[in-house]
Amino acid sequence: xxxxxVTREIGSLAKPPWRVKAFAGRPLEExxxxxxxxxxxxxxxxGHETLxxxxxxxxxxxxxxxxxxxxxxIRLLERVGLDVVYDGEQKRTxxxxxxxxxxxxxxxxxxxxxxxxxxxxxxAVVEAPSVPGPxxxxxxxxxxxxxxxxxxxPLTGAYTMEDWSYDEHYGHExxxxxxxxxxxxxxxxFVHDVAVNVIRPNVEGLVAAGAExxxxxxxxxxxxxxxxxxxxxxxxEATRGIxxxxxxxxxxxxxxxxxxxxxxxxxxxxxQLEFANRDSRELGTKDEDRPGYADTLALFKEHGYPGVxxxxxxxxxxxxxxxxLVRDRILYAIEVLGDPERIQVNPDCGLRTxxxxxxxxxxxxxxxxxxxxxxxxx
Amino acid sequence: xxxxxxxxxxxxxxxxxxxxxxxRGRTAPEAAAEQAEDDLRELVSVQRAAGLTFLSDGMLQWQxxxxxxxxxxxxxxxxxxxxxxxxxxxxxxxxxxxxxxxxNPLPAPDLPAGEWVGTLPSPLAFARAAxxxxxxxxxxxxxxxxxxxxxxxxxxxxxxxxxxxAAREGSADExxxxxxxxxxxPLALQLPFGDxxxxxxxxxxxRVSVIGIDxxxxxxxxxxxxxxxxxxxxxxxxxxxxxxxPDEIARFVDELSSREPAAVYLGPNGDLQFVPEPIAxxxxxxxxxASARLAEVA
Numbered sequence: 035x036x037x038x039x040v041t042r043e044i045g046s047l048a049k050p051p052w053r054v055k056a057f058a059g060r061p062l063e064e065x066x067x068x069x070x071x072x073x074x075x076x077x078x079x080x081g082h083e084t085l086x087x088x089x090x091x092x093x094x095x096x097x098x099x100x101x102x103x104x105x106x107x108i109r110l111l112e113r114v115g116l117d118v119v120y121d122g123e124q125k126r127t128x129x130x131x132x133x134x135x136x137x138x139x140x141x142x143x144x145x146x147x148x149x150x151x152x153x154x155x156x157x158a159v160v161e162a163p164s165v166p167g168p169x170x171x172x173x174x175x176x177x178x179x180x181x182x183x184x185x186x187x188p189l190t191g192a193y194t195m196e197d198w199s200y201d202e203h204y205g206h207e208x209x210x211x212x213x214x215x216x217x218x219x220x221x222x223x224f225v226h227d228v229a230v231n232v233i234r235p236n237v238e239g240l241v242a243a244g245a246e247x248x249x250x251x252x253x254x255x256x257x258x259x260x261x262x263x264x265x266x267x268x269x270x271e272a273t274r275g276i277x278x279x280x281x282x283x284x285x286x287x288x289x290x291x292x293x294x295x296x297x298x299x300x301x302x303x304x305x306q307l308e309f310a311n312r313d314s315r316e317l318g319t320k321d322e323d324r325p326g327y328a329d330t331l332a333l334f335k336e337h338g339y340p341g342v343x344x345x346x347x348x349x350x351x352x353x354x355x356x357x358x359l360v361r362d363r364i365l366y367a368i369e370v371l372g373d374p375e376r377i378q379v380n381p382d383c384g385l386r387t388x389x390x391x392x393x394x395x396x397x398x399x400x401x402x403x404x405x406x407x408x409x410x411x412x
Numbered sequence: 413x414x415x416x417x418x419x420x421x422x423x424x425x426x427x428x429x430x431x432x433x434x435x436r437g438r439t440a441p442e443a444a445a446e447q448a449e450d451d452l453r454e455l456v457s458v459q460r461a462a463g464l465t466f467l468s469d470g471m472l473q474w475q476x477x478x479x480x481x482x483x484x485x486x487x488x489x490x491x492x493x494x495x496x497x498x499x500x501x502x503x504x505x506x507x508x509x510x511x512x513x514x515x516n517p518l519p520a521p522d523l524p525a526g527e528w529v530g531t532l533p534s535p536l537a538f539a540r541a542a543x544x545x546x547x548x549x550x551x552x553x554x555x556x557x558x559x560x561x562x563x564x565x566x567x568x569x570x571x572x573x574x575x576x577x578a579a580r581e582g583s584a585d586e587x588x589x590x591x592x593x594x595x596x597x598p599l600a601l602q603l604p605f606g607d608x609x610x611x612x613x614x615x616x617x618x619r620v621s622v623i624g625i626d627x628x629x630x631x632x633x634x635x636x637x638x639x640x641x642x643x644x645x646x647x648x649x650x651x652x653x654x655x656x657x658p659d660e661i662a663r664f665v666d667e668l669s670s671r672e673p674a675a676v677y678l679g680p681n682g683d684l685q686f687v688p689e690p691i692a693x694x695x696x697x698x699x700x701x702a703s704a705r706l707a708e709v710a
Contacts (some may be wrong), residue, residue, distance in 0.1 A: 143653045144688025145420070149493055149502040150475050151431040156688075158653045198500060200653035200687075210647060210656070210664045211632035214607065340707040 037411045039364065039404050040117045042343075044186040044283055044306060045251065046129070046384035047110070047122030047393060052089055053103040054260035062089055069100075073390065077109040100125050101176065108181050114394060115401035118184045118247070121177045126279060129190045129251060130198050131155055132169075132199045137232045139163025143200055159224060164231035168239020175243060176318035184194065186247040187240055188283070188384075192229035192268030193261070196221060197254035218261070226263045229271035237276055247279040249306070253383075255284045259291035263298075270300045279303050281343065285383040286311070289330045293337050305334075306343025308382035310363070311350060317358055319366040327363065331370040346403070347396045350382070352388065354395045361405025365410060374411060378402045413665065413676065414465040415699050418572035418602065418624075419530040419683035420477070421470030422692050427451045448472055458693050462700025465677070466529040466569050469521035470684075475484075476503035477533050477574055477683075478541045480518055485555050487512040490540070497576055497605055499651070499686060501634055506542035514555045517562030525567025532556060534575035534601060535590035536597030548590035553565070557595050562598045572600045572624065572644075576682075579629075584614040591619045600624055604682030605651065609634035616640050626681035628652070630641035632667060638672040646681025647702065648695045653687055655694055661702035662709070678703050 050073070052066040067086055074082025085102045088094035094102075107122030127134040134140040134157040141160050145153040170187065177185050205212075205220030237248055250272065255265045273280045280301055284292070285308035296305065313326025321328050327344075334342050346363045347355055360379075368374050379400065383395045423431070430447040433439035447549075455470045474480050476496070482488040493502040510702030521528055533541065535552035536641060542551075558614050578587050591601070601615065602624025608615075609630055615623050623634065624644035635643070645668055647661045661678070669676055678699055684692040 143691065145425075145428070146688060147501055147685055149504075151435055153430070154500065156653075197498075200651075202652070202654040206652070206654040209628055209649065209652075210660060211627045211630075211667070213631045217629075254500075257495070257500075286616055 037408050039374070039408060040184075040378045040403050041401050042116055042118030042186055042378070042380050043111055043120070043122070043382050043397065044382075044384050045120070045123055045250075046126075046386035047081065047107050048126070048386050048388065048390060050106060050390070053099055056089075056094075056099045058383045073106055073110075077106060079106055079109050084259065104173075104176060105180055108177060110390065110394060111397070112181060112183060113395035115206050116397065117184070119177070119181055120186060120188060121173070122374060123188065123386075125173050128155075129188075130195065131157075133190050133195055133232065134199065136169050137163045137165050139203075140199065156198065156200060158202045159204070160202045162203065162227045162231070164227070165235055168236045170236055171239045171243045174194050174245050178244060181396055184247065185245065186249050186279075186281075187245050188249045188251055189233060189236060191250040191252040191265070191282070192225045192233050192272055193265040194252050194254040195228045195232070195264050196224045196264075196268075197257055199224075221261065222264055222267070225268045229268040233268075233272035237273055237278075241276055241278045245278060247281070248273065248276070249283055251283045253283075253285055253287070256287040256289070256291040259288065262291055262295040266295050266298050269302065270298070274300055281306055281341075283307075283343070283346070283383070289333060293333050293339075296338055296339065304341030304343045304378060305339065306380055307345055308349075309345040310348040310355065310382050311345075313348075313363065315353065315355075315359065317362050319362050319369060324338060324363065324366045327366055328370070331367055334376075335371055341376050341378065342371070343378050344382045346379055347381035347385075347400055349381055349383045349385050349387060352392050354392065355399055355403070357399045357403035357406055360400050361406035364404060364407035368411070369405075413678060413703045415462075415678035415703040416464050416466040416468065416529050416570075417459070417648075417680050417684060417696055417699065418468055418476075418529050418600075419471065419574060419604070419680070420474055420531075420685040421455055421468070421683070422685045422687065422689040423472060424454070424689050425452050427472070440569065450668070452522075452705075458696050462696045463704060464696070464700060467523050467527050468529050468531070469523060471531060476700045478506055478538060479504055481514075481532065481538070481555065481559065482506045484516060484518055485512050485514050486510060488555075494541075497580070499605075501686065503541065506538070506544040508542050512546055512551060512555055514558045516547070520563050520566030520568065526569055528568060529570045530563045530568045530574060531572045531574055532559060534573035534587065536587040537573075537575050537577055539590075540577045548586055549593050552590040552593035556672040557593060560597050560599070561595050568598075570598045570622070571602055572602050572622075573620070574602050574604060574607065574683075577605050578611055579603045579608045582610040584618070588614065588618055594619065602644060602646075603626070604646070604680075605629060607634070612636060612639070622677065624679065626680050627664070627668075632664070632671070635668070635671050635673065637671050639671070642675040642677065643673045643675065644677045644679045647678055648680040648699050650680040650682045650684045650692075650695075651686045653691050655691070656698050656702070657704055658698050658701035662705045665702070665706055678706075
């Protein structure tokens with residue numbers, strides 16, 4: 035039996051220090067030039083000397099620096115051997131703000147505590163949001179022009195946009211003392227409008243420009259378990275009838291809440307989920323060796339969901355998963371699901387909280403471990 | 413009409429920056445502490461200007477609802493991050509590594525005796541944060557009871573116990589047993605960000621005088637007529653940036669009063685830290701305006 039698992043990343047990578055400082059208006063230091071030089075050489079980025087010279091001379095505009103960051107990220111993902119790549123979301127501020135700042139109807143409201151002394155930006159929807167055209171076509175075309183690998187475009191999903199926003203439009207009037215149905219209806223209308231008038235135009239534009247794979251990111255999918263049907267509606271409304279591969283990424287969530295609602299996802303190739311974060315670091319392919327995988331894979335099996343994007347790298351740790359650990363996680367998943375065709379391989383989530391050095395090692399081992407699993411099956 | 417705002421209040425942009433700078437070694441602890449004092453002075457001034465009945469210190473130094481109390485308790489420690497309900501804000505779960513016992517009570521806020529309200533986790537919330545590795549009753553008896561007593565002795569007019577989990581679980585039995593372990597004191601039980609309908613009848617028997625209800629998650633019809641407790645009506649939505657209309661609040665409270673609870677206080681439906689500080693400040697002002705409007709009518 036010859037098996038090939040498709041390997042890919044999920045979304046964001048950290049931005050190089052020279053990109054961060056340039057956009058923050060802070061002076062670049064020798065270490066920044068050295069980083070551009072070192073990674074340019076290591077990744078064999080064509081013309082990286084031009085970047086280094088431009089950074090030293092201060093002669094590059096921000097759009098050029100953005101392009102270089104994306105170019106470096108694409109090369110990194112190629113060099114580690116991934117089958118499917120993007121640009122590490124180098125040109126986006128952050129997955130929520132990227133959309134909220136673009137779509138009329140959202141207005142920034144300030145920052146709110148995430149935990150301890152960490153804060154995140156939050157916007158309010160003040161009228162039905164809509165966009166004048168697709169948001170990410172230019173970004174996609176840049177990636178398409180700089181790689182011959184398969185390209186997968188990550189997009190923030192409608193439900194997550196709704197859940198992470200303040201609502202000053204849909205449910206505000208008459209909210210005090212209102213029924214649960216009133217509140218649910220307001221949220222549903224919000225999700226619908228984002229899916230149809232914000233996400234879908236982008237999906238249509240991307241596919242018209244040649245995108246072959248759209249990944250909808252819904253990290254908020256299970257924060258309100260009884261609203262998982264809204265996640266599904268948002269996906270379907272944003273992608274229905276679109277001729278491209280479509281998948282959904284969800285992470286750090288209670289996956290048991292996804293079923294049975296996700297069975298109504300239309301033409302969703304797979305659910306790419308985080309598993310490694312919950313797993314042991316010991317080798318082995320028995321149930322007890324793989325506590326992070328057993329329960330969720332059992333749900334895939336029980337409900338017969340067609341495909342799983344198997345998270346095999348913990349993105350919250352610098353621990354570099356040995357290739358053999360990646361191999362065992364894949365082999366275990368096959369043992370549970372009984373069919374290698376249902377499995378593809380990825381990190382738990384975007385790797386933006388890890389250094390490029392760690393990312394490189396993790397992803398390289400992920401690819402190597404995947405090949406080991408293929409060998410074992412052959 | 414009496415009004416107050418318990419719970420965690422958002423830090424100002426200046427205090428957020430000061431705490432970040434402190435973490436990165438860019439400022440001295442004294443400078444961050446000074447900014448925290450400025451924030452507190454400002455918060456007190458905003459509450460006074462709004463005419464609120466009780467003052468709160470906004471728990472400006474608290475990282476989350478549990479941490480300072482867990483840090484002050486033998487046998488408890490901080491654990492990994494855990495999502496707070498269905499928000500995008502996280503708290504440190506509580507690690508139980510011994511018999512929990514409060515070492516020294518947390519100091520009382522620097523506010524005039526008899527005029528301030530303090531906020532603590534309810535015993536059930538504390539137990540849930542500790543993943544039930546210790547019972548709510550034990551936490552009530554050995555941690556919360558001495559803390560409550562210390563604050564009452566220091567001049568607290570009311571202690572609000574924040575209970576975000578019970579309404580979602582739909583059961584109050586365990587909570588009621590734990591509340592029985594607390595000393596006789598002016599206590600409120602607030603149920604932030606949840607539909608309280610399923611447990612309201614049981615809470616009529618709770619050993620607290622005030623029940624806080626989130627009326628952005630609980631329909632008015634859920635409140636039994638003639639409810640024997642005072643109600644802290646969550647009429648300002650701490651999870652929404654939209655500003656409430658004082659007139660709408662006043663109309664709602666009229667309706668609420670027609671159900672004849674023992675008494676009504678006005679407040680937010682949970683910690684105001686879920687909106688940025690300038691919005692929270694405006695919400696406090698509107699809370700005060702609604703309260704004044706109702707007082708005029710009365």
